[in-house]
Amino acid sequence: MFKIKVPATSANLGVGFDCMGLAVSMYSEFYFEASDQPLEISGCDVAYQNNRNLVYQAFLKGCEFLQEPTPNLNITIASQVPVARGLGSSAVCIIAGLKAASIWFDNAISTTNLLKLAVEMEGHPDNVTPSIYGGLCVSFLNDQQQPVVAQYPISDELKFVALVPNYPISTHEARRVLPTTMNYATAIHQVSRCTMMTHALETGDADLLQRTCQDLIHEPYRAKLIPEYQQAKQLAESEYGTMYISGSGSTLMAIMPNQQAAHSLLVHAQALFPQWIISPVQIDKNGVQSEVINRGEVLYR
Amino acid sequence: MFKIKVPATSANLGVGFDCMGLAVSMYSEFYFEASDQPLEISGCDVAYQNNRNLVYQAFLKGCEFLQEPTPNLNITIASQVPVARGLGSSAVCIIAGLKAASIWFDNAISTTNLLKLAVEMEGHPDNVTPSIYGGLCVSFLNDQQQPVVAQYPISDELKFVALVPNYPISTHEARRVLPTTMNYATAIHQVSRCTMMTHALETGDADLLQRTCQDLIHEPYRAKLIPEYQQAKQLAESEYGTMYISGSGSTLMAIMPNQQAAHSLLVHAQALFPQWIISPVQIDKNGVQSEVINRGEVLYR
Incomplete structure (x- = not known):
């Protein structure tokens, strides 16, 4: 076996x-x-x-x-x-x-x-x-x-917290809500942020991470499928972290600058979303x- | 003074x-x-x-x-x-x-x-x-x-060669030839390649560099302003390097895997484009x- x-x-x-x-x-x-x-x-x-x-x-x-x-x-x-x-x-x-x-x-x-x-x-x-x-x-x-x-590589300082809602999202639906084209400014926004995000993750620079983890090409559309998206992202940012939609959702993944911020997010998020599974995850x-x-x-x- | x-x-x-x-x-x-x-x-x-x-x-x-x-x-x-x-x-x-x-x-x-x-x-x-x-x-x-x-960071192994044509290109003209929108596949192509290009430059992985340095959003349009573009890029690639349009042109910048390849490119490019200034440059x-x-x-x- x-x-x-x-x-x-x-x-x-x-x-x-x-x-x-x-x-x-x-x-x-x-x-x-x-x-x-x-x-x-x-x-x-x-x-x-x-x-x-x-x-x-x-x-x-x-x-x-x-x-x-x-x-x-x-x-x-x-x-x-x-x-x-x-x-x-x-x-x-x-x-x-x-x-x-x-x-x-x-x-x-x-x-x-x-x-x-x-x-x-x-x-x-x-x-x-x-x-x-x-x-x-x-x-x-x-x-x-x-x-x-x-x-x-990812800095050991950074801590990840998965916020798993009590509802699914179909990948098909999450694809369907996206437009088919974008303008040049949006694409360049995305290229520069993504390239710099690997740098922020490697160095553990939480400030840079917040600035770079700002998607324009799928999250603005998919956020509508996750009503709590804005509230959760603001919560992560208020603790000096950031947050993104994991895959096509519904899970939201927070990246926090340290253990203390991750713990604080966990406590607050669990209070706000009692039906969700909120869980620290390691890389x-x-x-x-x-x-x-x-x-x-x-x-x- | x-x-x-x-x-x-x-x-x-x-x-x-x-x-x-x-x-x-x-x-x-x-x-x-x-x-x-x-x-x-x-x-x-x-x-x-x-x-x-x-x-x-x-x-x-x-x-x-x-x-x-x-x-x-x-x-x-x-x-x-x-x-x-x-x-x-x-x-x-x-x-x-x-x-x-x-x-x-x-x-x-x-x-x-x-x-x-x-x-x-x-x-x-x-x-x-x-x-x-x-x-x-x-x-x-x-x-x-x-x-x-x-x-x-950039690997010390990589060598850069500037191929400077004997004609200018105005930035205004180089902007004018670009479209205003692109589809999602093109944008994702660009995001993934750019993110991975920093990795290729840091590690000096010439093979990855060739695969990543393949722009879809400006070079296909601007290449028409530089008639020798394809020939020069193929020459760099035949020596296991790659090449891109520097700024909005007309200079073409080659990234070569080592000193020998850079030298070979320099010799061949100078023979092909005798009016151009072909020059090794350091970072x-x-x-x-x-x-x-x-x-x-x-x-x-």
């Missing part, structure tokens, strides 16, 4: 719309073992306990890539990553299935190919990249539709991890 | 349109001393030897900011920075005049105020910022129209410098 552990991701970081993503310490764990049935899945909604399950679809894609026969499989899912909250739950499932196929066939899929296959399934690299590599990643597809990735620096387990004992990682 | 030495700048760096700029080792030197005439200017075209001279206009602006009377002034200009070639010659004049006013009145203008005043005169921060600070700078104006700046890391000189002896810097 083996276990695959995949971090959730918080994409966009405001001004890094569709190209920046961050792996965070919310994990889904997936246990894979041989079965005498073609497929058994547990630990998720009954509606997904079949061969349309995304984890299984990704496993199949991995087998197909390796030109290997599909084994009979038992998959057990234990997930902390909420669905349709902008924390990359579909990327998590895709990475888990692909990585499992790789492990099943003796680590046969390289990290580069894992990313390529994941991008083929997800359509874009911003969530899958940090789920694989960990940390803060910027990514794009080149002219040959191959992913290109860079990883950036996950490892990305997807695997363990081969025999009778409860870890054999190798 | 004192001397002000200001580096030329190469703005845009392709995907950093209107927000990124680099100080390079082409300098203009300006000598200021008291005069018995209200104004004497030498070392430039006769048409500029009067009170409309941009250096003098900037000096006046500095005096006005400090609420000091304008002294009688002798200005001698010795400039290596060609005009209307996309190397920030107007920013150089502005910085020189402002810095001279500061020195004249006992260093009374802080660097922050120097930048603010320069941006007021130039209209945008991308050229003036590296002329003041040196190195690679990203800058933007915040909601209060105040400049915000970050500096990025200027200091920005504007001043020296107070008494009878040929430097008193202090």
Whole structure:
């Protein structure tokens, strides 16, 4: 039996719309073992306990890539990553299935190919990249539709707090509200802020972070889908932090200058939004991890 | 008497349109001393030897900011920075005049105020910022129209070669050829490449540099003003480097992975464009410098 552990991701970081993503310490764990049935899945909604399950679809894609026969499989899912909250739950499932196929066939899929296959399934690299590599990643597809990735350091001083609303937002709806064009000033605003945001995150410069994390191309439209957006952002800024819509929402991710500010935000946000899950998260620096387990004992990682 | 030495700048760096700029080792030197005439200017075209001279206009602006009377002034200009070639010659004049006013009145203008005043005169921060600070700078104006700046390191491995055509391009014309809007895919292309370009420049990753330095928002339009653009870019890329239009042109700036590639480019480019000035340039890391000189002896810097 083996276990695959995949971090959730918080994409966009405001001004890094569709190209920046961050792996965070919310994990889904997936246990894979041989079965005498073609497929058994547990630990998720009954509606997904079949061969349309995304984890299984990704496993199949991995087998197909390796030109290997599909084994009979038992998959057990234990997930902390909420669905349709902008924390990359579909990327998590895709990475888990692909990585499992790789492990099943003796680590046969390289990290580069894992990313390529994941991008083929997800359509874009911003969530899958940090789920694989960990940390803060910027990514794009080149002219040959191959992913290109860079990883950036983040200051240990900065503390992240996830504010997870008690309602989902569909990615489809979040895409639909966006316009199709923008003017040059808006694009240049975005390029300069995003470029400087990596600098602010690396140096932990909270003042610069507040100035740079000011998106103009998706948050003004998507904020309407999250009625508490303005109030939450102002709260984070009043504590010298900043905040962005994680992925396409509904989660709001605060970046706070230090532990004390993060704690203060947490207390105030929980009082304002008692139905929400407000939780500190760390940066996950490892990305997807695997363990081969025999009778409860870890054999190798 | 004192001397002000200001580096030329190469703005845009392709995907950093209107927000990124680099100080390079082409300098203009300006000598200021008291005069018995209200104004004497030498070392430039006769048409500029009067009170409309941009250096003098900037000096006046500095005096006005400090609420000091304008002294009688002798200005001698010795400039290596060609005009209307996309190397920030107007920013150089502005910085020189402002810095001279500061020195004249006992260093009374802080660097922050120097930048603010320069941006007021130039209209945008991308050229003036590296002329003041040196190195690679990203800058933007915040909601209060105040400049915000970050500096990025550049790998010593990378070598820069300026290809200066034997014809000017007016900034006005270079602005006029641009469209006013773009689609989302183009903007996201630009944001991801620019963000990753700082990473490529810092690490000296020539392959990543080639992939990231692919502008979609101004070079496709401005390239038509520089008939040799495609040929020059292909030449740089064939030597594992890349190339961008410096400022609004006509200069093309190549970024080469090492000294050997830079030399090879230089030789081939000079053969292809015999009328052009093809010159290696270093990154200027200091920005504007001043020296107070008494009878040929430097008193202090």
